[in-house]
Amino acid sequence: MNNYLSDFESVANNAYIHPTAKIGKSVQIGPFCYIGKGVVIGDGTWIGPNVTVFEGARIGQHCKIFPGAVIAGIPQDLKFKGEATTVEIGDYTTIREYVTVNRGTAYNWKTVVGSHCLLMAYVHVAHDCVLGDHVVLANNVNLAGHVVIDDYAILEGLVAVQQFIRIGMHSFVAGGSLVRKNVPPYVKAAREPLSYIGINAIGLKRRGFSEQTIRQIHDIYRQIFVSGQMLSKALQTVEDKISDSKERTNILEFIRNSSKGIMKGYYTLASANGHNNNGQSNGLPNNNIHTIKQHR
DSSP: OOOTTSSSOEEOTTOEEOTTOEEOTTOEEOTTOEEOTTOEEOTTOEEOTTOEEOTTEEEOTTOEEOTTOEEEEOOSOTTOOOOOOEEEEOTTOEEOTTOEEEOOOTTTSEEEEOTTOEEOTTOEEOTTOEEOTTOEEOTTOEEOTTOEEOTTOEEOTTOEEOTTOEEOTTOEEOTTOEEOSBBOTTEEEETTTTEEEEEOHHHHHHTTOOHHHHHHHHHHHIIIIISOOOHHHHHHHHHHHSOOOHHHHHHHHHHHTOTTOBOBOHHHHHHHTTBOTTSOBOSSOOSOHHHHHHTO
């Protein structure tokens, strides 16, 4: 019963577990852990040493939570008045060292991390965020409150995301990026300010998307981000000229529902840096020609 690494249900002698916590079968809880009032931990979950799980945590089955993580801490939000809110973590999710996942507020009542996610060391997930399934947040990613990240999105290290932003499914955000606008599905995003640098073709292939579907996604985003049309006109062109599909619907609905707007495209960034859509000077100040050319 004392060996938290055994294959059997085990709780270290110096771990504290509140009497009202509900611990599933074959759960392992390491030394110096704190498991608070009413916490629920699903079957087969491993909790390493020095993990703090506060009241309001609902942890799924077969998760792994590494040393120093703090789950369900109260929100860092001055509007929080002590309301009973939760953190919900899906099955088979891994939370690495010193990750913090805060409880929700009265705005959404819960913070959600989906199933099969990987949150690497020092990630912070603020109040009322909602992460889908198979999301990867690399080291030191920081999410402000109310961020939504859809299934299979990947954020590289040191990405910071502003509050109320949404990042679409199967998207990829390059390391060190500052995300202030919504990132549509299936794309790669980088630069400052954050901009479209192509579709996430490698990720889509790994997820089993066909070549035909990947080409269609590419054609859609050429209209939206490369053609130089106004966004409303580009969306209409996509509807008129590109055949209907689930992916087309996902893209159009995402963009039309993005009240905070979406990130910049190739054309708008090039125009801002002194080039038109053909790479010719437009007479504007040229601050980033090299970056634009190398991604053409």
